[in-house]
Amino acid sequence: MASSFFTIFSIFLLVLFSIDSHASSPSIPIQQSFLQCMSSLNNTLSIPTSLFYTPDNSSSFNSILQSSAQNLRYLVPSMPKPEFIFTPLTEPHAQVAVACSNRLGIHLRVRSGGHDYEGASYVSEIESPFIVIDMAQLRAVDVNTQESTAWVQAGATTGELYYWIAEKSSIHGFPAGVCSSLGIGGHITGGAYGSMMRKYGLAADNVLDARIVDAQGRTLDRTAMGEDLFWAIRGAGGGSFGVILAWKLKLVPVPEKVTVFTVTKTLEQGATRILYKWQQVVDKLDEDLFIRVIIKSASGDPKGKRTVTTSYNALFLGDVDRLIQVMGKSFPELGLTRNDCTQTSWIGAVLYIAGFPNGTSTPPEVLLQGKSLFKNYFKAKSDFVRAPIPEAALLGLWNRYLLDENPYMIWTPYGGMMSRVPESQTPFPHRSGTIFKIQYVASWQDGDKDPSKHMDWVRKLYNYMTPYVSKSPREAYVNYRDLDLGMNRRRNTTFAEASSWGSKYYKGNFYRLAKIKSRFDPDNFFWHEQSIPVIPGRKKNG
Ligand SMILES: Cc1cc2nc3c(=O)[nH]c(=O)nc-3n(C[C@H](O)[C@H](O)[C@H](O)COP(=O)(O)OP(=O)(O)OC[C@H]3O[C@@H](n4cnc5c(N)ncnc54)[C@H](O)[C@@H]3O)c2cc1C
Ligand SMILES: *[C@@H]1O[C@H](CO)[C@@H](O)[C@H](O)[C@H]1NC(C)=O
Ligand SMILES: *[C@@H]1O[C@H](CO)[C@@H](O)[C@H](O)[C@H]1NC(C)=O
Ligand SMILES: *[C@@H]1O[C@H](CO)[C@@H](O)[C@H](O)[C@H]1NC(C)=O
Ligand SMILES: *[C@@H]1O[C@H](CO)[C@@H](O)[C@H](O)[C@H]1NC(C)=O
Numbered sequence: 001m002a003s004s005f006f007t008i009f010s011i012f013l014l015v016l017f018s019i020d021s022h023a024s025s026p027s028i029p030i031q032q033s034f035l036q037c038m039s040s041l042n043n044t045l046s047i048p049t050s051l052f053y054t055p056d057n058s059s060s061f062n063s064i065l066q067s068s069a070q071n072l073r074y075l076v077p078s079m080p081k082p083e084f085i086f087t088p089l090t091e092p093h094a095q096v097a098v099a100c101s102n103r104l105g106i107h108l109r110v111r112s113g114g115h116d117y118e119g120a121s122y123v124s125e126i127e128s129p130f131i132v133i134d135m136a137q138l139r140a141v142d143v144n145t146q147e148s149t150a151w152v153q154a155g156a157t158t159g160e161l162y163y164w165i166a167e168k169s170s171i172h173g174f175p176a177g178v179c180s181s182l183g184i185g186g187h188i189t190g191g192a193y194g195s196m197m198r199k200y201g202l203a204a205d206n207v208l209d210a211r212i213v214d215a216q217g218r219t220l221d222r223t224a225m226g227e228d229l230f231w232a233i234r235g236a237g238g239g240s241f242g243v244i245l246a247w248k249l250k251l252v253p254v255p256e257k258v259t260v261f262t263v264t265k266t267l268e269q270g271a272t273r274i275l276y277k278w279q280q281v282v283d284k285l286d287e288d289l290f291i292r293v294i295i296k297s298a299s300g301d302p303k304g305k306r307t308v309t310t311s312y313n314a315l316f317l318g319d320v321d322r323l324i325q326v327m328g329k330s331f332p333e334l335g336l337t338r339n340d341c342t343q344t345s346w347i348g349a350v351l352y353i354a355g356f357p358n359g360t361s362t363p364p365e366v367l368l369q370g371k372s373l374f375k376n377y378f379k380a381k382s383d384f385v386r387a388p389i390p391e392a393a394l395l396g397l398w399n400r401y402l403l404d405e406n407p408y409m410i411w412t413p414y415g416g417m418m419s420r421v422p423e424s425q426t427p428f429p430h431r432s433g434t435i436f437k438i439q440y441v442a443s444w445q446d447g448d449k450d451p452s453k454h455m456d457w458v459r460k461l462y463n464y465m466t467p468y469v470s471k472s473p474r475e476a477y478v479n480y481r482d483l484d485l486g487m488n489r490r491r492n493t494t495f496a497e498a499s500s501w502g503s504k505y506y507k508g509n510f511y512r513l514a515k516i517k518s519r520f521d522p523d524n525f526f527w528h529e530q531s532i533p534v535i536p537g538r539k540k541n542g
Helices: 002-020 027-041 058-067 091-104 158-168 184-189 222-232 271-281 320-330 346-354 364-369 391-401 451-464 495-520
Strands: 107-111 130-134 141-144 149-153 207-213 243-250 258-266 289-299 306-316 341-344 377-385 408-413 436-444
Touching (some): 058 130, 091 107, 091 130, 091 243, 141 158, 149 184, 158 346, 158 364, 258 346, 271 391, 306 320, 320 341, 341 346, 391 451
Parallel strands (some): 107 130
Antiparallel strands (some): 141 149, 289 306, 289 408
16 A cells, blocks of 8 residues: 555656656656655654765765775776665664665665675666665764673774774774775675684674664564574675664674784795695684785796795784794794784784784774775685695696786685584584685776776686585685676576575575575565575465
């Protein structure tokens, strides 16, 4: 009843305004009907029109669209643009915006930190028109050190969360992403790992409660949404079940002094052999120690011959003396010395691992800018490794690796807490038996000129790795969204079709996710290129 009334009402407004405005911009009438709908749902709510950004003012529209978009590949002129971007100032603003997008039948995308690898939070390649709700103004962080908890709104970045924890306490931390500009809203929906994952697991493993707006426009907390939906939102990726307004997180203890280091080895310095050894020990190391490997290229000798560089970038939750002992016992091949190490606070380590140029001596206030350190055009893919990759295969990898100008990989260690959490505890299934995860990145700065060259390179690298990584399914990390794995055709994509990527992201949890989706969003309102599909016939009772 209500929704058909609104549909008719919006068509009326569409007609009215397209006559009125000489059909110059379709955004205006959609925005008008939206405003009408929003105030009719909550007439005590004041909704300034300044919260709407439409393409008719291209300077303000482009600046808000670009503000947090991390992958420049999704900002080129040929990419579809939203009718408008709405930036809620309060949670009731966000709630009525979701409700009205559903009632008016206008496709919705929601953006928190804009770091989606395939632009899913602000580009709809299949369905148009669409609008964007940008959560960037909802970024309150409320830390309670007494309880060791924090409520964090979706638009806050990981860096802001870390800053406000450290500002209140030198012995609390939170185990989310390495990068400081990720949006808490999207990030935690996909699992969210960082440099404390071996000790404390994922961010999603440390969530206590959430506020979410569902497809009917209701705001629900954990009790109101129930344990099935609360399970689904902690690992299924964003944009399938509702709009997260805020997460309640469990803070974890950190020592007052931690230690960081980065040690780089080139091929000429024995990088291949050391990396082979790293694979054998890294998931079994002391859980206070996290050593990831960042793999790039550099010119190796004066004649400019290129080489592969492997940088061991580490956080140790303890002092340098104990670190030297642990390394001497478990991984002496790296040859770590005291001179390589810096003792610092947890927040100093956050800045260091995030890659701020001044490292541990960067003033933590830079985190309050909520800005990313760099932006580029990129295409990334991911793999999970369950048995060490033989040295001969690494040599073959280097040959292919150096074919791109700016090759980039990060190998992230598992083990510890990651292997103790059962696969079905959250939708994120990549747990016991995983030694490490690989991220492959092709990135470029020269605009849209020849993206296919770089995209082909990363796809070929991924093909080459097939024999050495997880199989049946070949697992992938949903927060590293990769549309090569498959895409929803329309809202009626079948479960079997969606399994091409669903089984890779969620393994045996995919069916449960589709059942929960069918129960809470049977009309598939929350939809995007890789959202969880509805199982027909399961609509009424899950
Ligand atoms: C430079 C860089 C570094 C990264 N480092 C890490 C890392 O260390 N660890 C890690 O685990 N991941 C990392 N990631 C991946 C990151 O976790 C994902 O890209 C994540 O989705 C980002 O969340 P966001 O809010 O910034 O993204 P957005 O682009 O805003 O959203 C991502 C997805 O979630 C949906 N979404 C956004 N907000 C909400 C909401 N409030 N409610 C429901 N759905 C929502 C969007 O519609 C979209 O589908 C990195 C990514 C980049 C680009
Ligand atoms: C309507 O908006 C007001 C003002 O923001 C808010 O306090 C109230 O909770 C909202 N009512 C409903 C039913 O959401
Ligand atoms: C467009 O937006 C900019 C920035 O918000 C503002 O200064 C300008 O007045 C706007 N122009 C028009 C024509 O509304
Ligand atoms: C790094 O430190 C130098 C020298 O102290 C300073 O000039 C520069 O602005 C700092 N850069 C950042 C990003 O903090
Ligand atoms: C999905 O819908 C399209 C039209 O929107 C139709 O052509 C197609 O057959 C449908 N597919 C399935 C599997 O129902």
